[in-house]
Amino acid sequence: MGVKQYMRQGIERQRPLTLEVRDELERMILDGEVAAGERLNELTLAEQMGVSRGPVREAARSLEHEGLVRTVANQGVFVRELSLESALELYDLRAMIAGYLCGRVAEKADPVVNKALRQAVRDMDAAIAAADEPRYFEINLAFHDRIAIAAGTDRAQRLYTSLGKEVRLLRRRVLCGDESLRTSNHEHDGIVAAIEAGDADAARAAGMQHHLNSKSRLKITM
Amino acid sequence: MGVKQYMRQGIERQRPLTLEVRDELERMILDGEVAAGERLNELTLAEQMGVSRGPVREAARSLEHEGLVRTVANQGVFVRELSLESALELYDLRAMIAGYLCGRVAEKADPVVNKALRQAVRDMDAAIAAADEPRYFEINLAFHDRIAIAAGTDRAQRLYTSLGKEVRLLRRRVLCGDESLRTSNHEHDGIVAAIEAGDADAARAAGMQHHLNSKSRLKITM
DNA sequence: CAACAGAATATTGTTGACAATCTACAATCA
DNA sequence: TGATTGTAGATTGTCAACAATATTCTGTTG
Numbered sequence: 386m387g388v389k390q391y392m393r394q395g396i397e398r399q400r401p402l403t404l405e406v407r408d409e410l411e412r413m414i415l416d417g418e419v420a421a422g423e424r425l426n427e428l429t430l431a432e433q434m435g436v437s438r439g440p441v442r443e444a445a446r447s448l449e450h451e452g453l454v455r456t457v458a459n460q461g462v463f464v465r466e467l468s469l470e471s472a473l474e475l476y477d478l479r480a481m482i483a484g485y486l487c488g489r490v491a492e493k494a495d496p497v498v499n500k501a502l503r504q505a506v507r508d509m510d511a512a513i514a515a516a517d518e519p520r521y522f523e524i525n526l527a528f529h530d531r532i533a534i535a536a537g538t539d540r541a542q543r544l545y546t547s548l549g550k551e552v553r554l555l556r557r558r559v560l561c562g563d564e565s566l567r568t569s570n571h572e573h574d575g576i577v578a579a580i581e582a583g584d585a586d587a588a589r590a591a592g593m594q595h596h597l598n599s600k601s602r603l604k605i606t607m
Numbered sequence: 608m609g610v611k612q613y614m615r616q617g618i619e620r621q622r623p624l625t626l627e628v629r630d631e632l633e634r635m636i637l638d639g640e641v642a643a644g645e646r647l648n649e650l651t652l653a654e655q656m657g658v659s660r661g662p663v664r665e666a667a668r669s670l671e672h673e674g675l676v677r678t679v680a681n682q683g684v685f686v687r688e689l690s691l692e693s694a695l696e697l698y699d700l701r702a703m704i705a706g707y708l709c710g711r712v713a714e715k716a717d718p719v720v721n722k723a724l725r726q727a728v729r730d731m732d733a734a735i736a737a738a739d740e741p742r743y744f745e746i747n748l749a750f751h752d753r754i755a756i757a758a759g760t761d762r763a764q765r766l767y768t769s770l771g772k773e774v775r776l777l778r779r780r781v782l783c784g785d786e787s788l789r790t791s792n793h794e795h796d797g798i799v800a801a802i803e804a805g806d807a808d809a810a811r812a813a814g815m816q817h818h819l820n821s822k823s824r825l826k827i828t829m
Numbered sequence: 830c831a832a833c834a835g836a837a838t839a840t841t842g843t844t845g846a847c848a849a850t851c852t853a854c855a856a857t858c859a
Numbered sequence: 860t861g862a863t864t865g866t867a868g869a870t871t872g873t874c875a876a877c878a879a880t881a882t883t884c885t886g887t888t889g
Contacts (some may be wrong), residue, residue, distance in 0.1 A: 387657065396802075399680070401669070401680050404680075439664075439718075441666060443664060443665055443668045445670075446669045447668045447672060447673075449669075450669060450672035450673060452762065458622070458623050471760075473761065475762060478704075480705045481704075481707060482703075485699065485703060539693070540696065540700065541700055544700070544766075551762075
């Protein structure tokens, strides 16, 4: 009886389908391909990705604790709807974590890291001067990632990343003008300065304030 | 062909097995019934709980993002091992979240909540006077839960709870003497006072410091 | 026409079977 | 002896089928 079994060719090491599906699902949600509040149909998704429902279910469970979806028994999983209020709270939370991370980096005083951060600030300045917003955002992302990783605290890093994704559930776009970018990078400069000085408290405060300011800049666009 | 199908009797509302298994697994880990670093055998657990491997796998994925287990592809899920260093970082993180929660509660200024918190402090004093440590810990837990819930920020609350569980992976027991309890409850008093006064900043600072002090008290016992 | 009851359908919950991979141990060879 | 290879068993990864529940449709009744 024609049972189609699974087999993936090639030398490439086996990555469980669950992870593959998880990443794809996450992307779909963050890119807004599925609207907030919408139900994720297991069978549809499974067929769409060419897998069975098992991996899809596991992936959903995985996403659940990241706050990207919510599950209702016997009804399915739904893309989480994020109220503006909740999103702002997420910003607060993330700001605290960011501050913590900056403080840790300052304590570490790793010359290589510090140099890279300093360079990132310069590069962002260049991007602003060139009016290259996409590039600015790219470096900005790398800048904050770098800090999160350099802090060396796995849990806090994951949390920071996770909260960052969660915030993206709020689909409204933030349009930053030139001025906003300049201000933001000036704050970056302050963070790096504190880190370079090895002043953990100042770095923490600067890192946190930077994120709180981002929140404010976001707020006024709505 | 004698296929044993699933059916659970009774009027009780259907709670998915995945959740049941998840809770049981979490309990086993937190109670130390499975040692840190140990592998969780899917089949064994499934038979033990009288379910199939599906729900067990889903439960594992669920626990993964809470930091209680770690998964290695094609090898299985392992109870996470928490270094002392990581545990202390968790305390820092949790202290920040706790501070945030306390600040929120102060802003809310809900008389009912405030009254309950004040009463809890009195009850803990009574428990200390009666040298009833178990009761103290019970109220203490309820006290902090109450604050987390009253803050009204779902994400922060879940995070606070989650971090609390994660810390328990560090199995070493903290033996608190009478003096430690008194000091701790004095700090509780300070937190409630700030909340009652509606001073969010003070409440935040007190809540955070209380947890950092707990960390210090823990530290010296090792 | 609205409200309800019941059947038909769609979707989630759970399972057992099979494939792929890893692990442990034995056999082989230098 | 020690390293390596090969095989057998155990364990995870995946799937398709069936059960239980939720949802939708339809016809009936007031």
